[in-house]
Amino acid sequence: xxxxxxxxxxxxxxxxxxxxxxxxxxxxxxxxxxxxxxxxxxxxxxxxxxxxxxxxxxxxxxxxxxxxxxxxxxxxxxxxxxxxxxxxxxxxxxxxxxxxxxxxxxxxxxxxxxxxxxxxxxxxxxxxxxxxxxxxxxxxxxxxxxxxxxxxxxxxxxx
Amino acid sequence: xxxxxxxxxxxxxxxxxxxxxxxxxxxxxxxxxxxxxxxxxxxxxxxxxxxxxxxxxxxxxxxxxxxxxxxxxxxxxxxxxxxxxxxxxxxxxxxxxxxxxxxxxxxxxxxxxxxxxxxxxxxxxxxxxxxxxxxxxxxxxxxxxxxxxxxxxxxxxxxxxxxxxxxxxxxxxxxxxxxxxxxxxxxxxxxxxxxxxxxxxxxxxxxxxxxxxxxxxxxxxxxxxxxxxxxxxxxxxxxxxxxxxxxxxxxxx
Numbered sequence: 001x002x003x004x005x006x007x008x009x010x011x012x013x014x015x016x017x018x019x020x021x022x023x024x025x026x027x028x029x030x031x032x033x034x035x036x037x038x039x040x041x042x043x044x045x046x047x048x049x050x051x052x053x054x055x056x057x058x059x060x061x062x063x064x065x066x067x068x069x070x071x072x073x074x075x076x077x078x079x080x081x082x083x084x085x086x087x088x089x090x091x092x093x094x095x096x097x098x099x100x101x102x103x104x105x106x107x108x109x110x111x112x113x114x115x116x117x118x119x120x121x122x123x124x125x126x127x128x129x130x131x132x133x134x135x136x137x138x139x140x141x142x143x144x145x146x147x148x149x150x151x152x153x154x155x156x157x158x159x
Numbered sequence: 160x161x162x163x164x165x166x167x168x169x170x171x172x173x174x175x176x177x178x179x180x181x182x183x184x185x186x187x188x189x190x191x192x193x194x195x196x197x198x199x200x201x202x203x204x205x206x207x208x209x210x211x212x213x214x215x216x217x218x219x220x221x222x223x224x225x226x227x228x229x230x231x232x233x234x235x236x237x238x239x240x241x242x243x244x245x246x247x248x249x250x251x252x253x254x255x256x257x258x259x260x261x262x263x264x265x266x267x268x269x270x271x272x273x274x275x276x277x278x279x280x281x282x283x284x285x286x287x288x289x290x291x292x293x294x295x296x297x298x299x300x301x302x303x304x305x306x307x308x309x310x311x312x313x314x315x316x317x318x319x320x321x322x323x324x325x326x327x328x329x330x331x332x333x334x335x336x337x338x339x340x341x342x343x344x345x346x347x348x349x350x351x352x353x354x355x356x357x358x359x360x361x362x363x364x365x366x367x368x369x370x371x372x373x374x375x376x377x378x379x380x381x382x383x384x385x386x387x388x389x390x391x392x393x394x395x396x397x398x399x400x401x402x403x404x405x406x407x408x409x410x411x412x
Contacts, residue, residue, distance in 0.1 A: 133337060134176075134191065138305040138326030139349035139371055140280075146187035150324075150332065151302060155178050155189045 179204050183211040184280065185221065186304030194297035194315050203294050207287035207301075214283040217241045220276060231273070247275045247282060254278055254384045255360075257403045261388035261396050263360035277357075281346065281383035284308050288379075306346040308379040326351070328371040328412055335412050336373070344379035348372050348390040349412075359391045366391055374400075376407035385409065 136151045146152050176193040188211060190204055217240075219225040226244055229235035237244050251264035251273075264275045284303045288310055291299045298311040300321040309321045320341045324334035328351045338345050348357060349371030357366045372389035374382045385407055389396035393411040400407050 133322045133324035133334065135189070135300055135302045135307050135321060135323045135345075136305070136326055136334075137302075137307050137323050137338075137345045137347045137373060138331070139328065139347055139351040140186060140304040140306070140353060142186060142304075142352055145352055146182075149187075150326070151187070151189060151305075152180075155180050155191075157178075 179208070181208050183208060184215045184219070184283070184303075187302075188304070189302040190291070191300045191302075191321075192291070192297055193299075193318055194311070197294065199294040200297055203291050206290045206293075210287045210290055211283055211303075214243070214279065214286070217243050218247070218275065218279045218283075220274065227275075247279060248273065250282060250380070251275050251278055254381075257381075257399070258384060258388040258396065259399045259403075260360055261391050261399065262384050265360070277387055278380065278384060280304070281306065281344075281378075281380035284379050300340070305352070306344070306379060306383055307340070308344045309340045310342045325373050325410065325412070326371070328369055336410060338375055340375075343375060343377050344382040345373060345375050346379060346382035346386040347374075348383075348386040357387060357390055371412050372396070373410045373412070374407055376404065382407060 134154065136149070136154065176191050177196065179190045179192075181188055188208070190207065192200060192204065215225075216222070217226045220228065222228065226235060226240040230237050230240055230244065237248070248264075254262045255264070262277065264273055264278065280303055284301055284306065285308065288299070288301060288308050291297070291301070292310060292312040295312055295314040296316070298309070298315050298318050300307065300309040305326070307321075307323050320339040323338045323340055323345050325336040325338065325345070325347060327333040327335040328349045331351060350356065350366070350369065351371060355365040355367045358364060359366055370390075372386050372393060374386040374389060376382045376385070381404060385396065385400050385404065386409075388399070389409050389411060393409075397409050397411075400409060
């Protein structure tokens with residue numbers, strides 16, 4: 001019974017989302033700041049079920065009037081499933097939205113969620129020999145041009 | 160043109176990936192499939208290629224007997240032809256609207272105005288990818304002449320994202336950038352492979368310049384449309400894209 005209560009308590013602690021909202025009144029910092037704390041410690045009460053993670057938020061991003069909506073990104077936090085990062089929107093001192101910016105790629109469901117994220121173009125010129133790539137995107141190739149193309153070499157490697 | 164293109168180590172990273180290549184619609188189409196093997200996977204790949212061949216039979220501007228050519232010559236009413244004709248025409252109109260006139264199926268040469276070629280490829284590859292998604296547990300990446308679409312089917316194990324290199328349009332043995340893709344599209348438009356063939360719908364003139372425009376986003380159809388628009392007018396297309404399709408990103412080289 002005692003174990004269950006402890007477990008419940010620790011689970012609850014893990015679920016509580018604590019945040020404090022602070023609007024800077026001094027002129028030094030106009031961006032505002034916040035602290036997002038997720039979870040607590042599992043206290044060793046039971047083998048599983050809780051995530052032990054602490055994250056402190058940072059980087060208020062937009063807005064200067066205290067009543068307009070402001071968003072705050074929590075620090076990316078390592079959980080047993082992978083990196084998690086959340087963003088909250090604060091309006092008039094209340095949290096009006098919480099969005100997950102980063103979720104782990106641990107299972108297919110997560111992967112489906114992640115797949116909606118926009119792929120990031122990473123512009124950096126490298127020699128094709130040194131580029132660890134699967135496919136080549138370029139101006140529409142012709143059947144004649146294919147034989148001497150880099151894509152043809154990549155395909156051959158898998159054929 | 161070097162005869163011996165180097166083989167980067169990507170293949171070593173994916174020992175289980177299988178590759179099919181066929182020439183359809185006048186271009187090479189490569190299909191890479193990872194995850195598992197099986198007769199149903201082979202059948203799905205064959206169906207994907209068959210779909211592209213059927214699209215070619217309906218829309219090819221090189222085949223006098225295609226539905227599109229017969230409509231363009233006035234021998235066939237569009238309503239009497241394949242229902243895809245109307246579907247693609249509607250998509251072309253939507254593309255013209257979304258790109259604020261930077262993409263249009265009604266420019267180009269010759270006698271008849273309607274030429275949906277610029278949109279058909281992306282649309283066709285999306286149809287092929289739907290067929291590839293039927294067998295459970297696979298991840299795939301299609302490359303249709305330089306335009307790429309990746310995805311996975313139900314129950315697929317997570318695998319390392321496909322790494323897509325973007326060809327440097329001025330030095331075609333170099334890679335100007337990379338995109339990591341789990342699901343989604345990369346489309347590139349430019350003159351590097353086929354010479355000046357893209358026209359500015361606002362003037363009807365061919366776009367005579369080097370360089371290329373690459374767009375990434377969820378759908379290959381729209382990435383391809385936006386890449387064409389961005390090659391015609393990078394600044395205007397990027398602005399229009401931000402207004403219409405916030406999920407797409409552009410790299411102009």
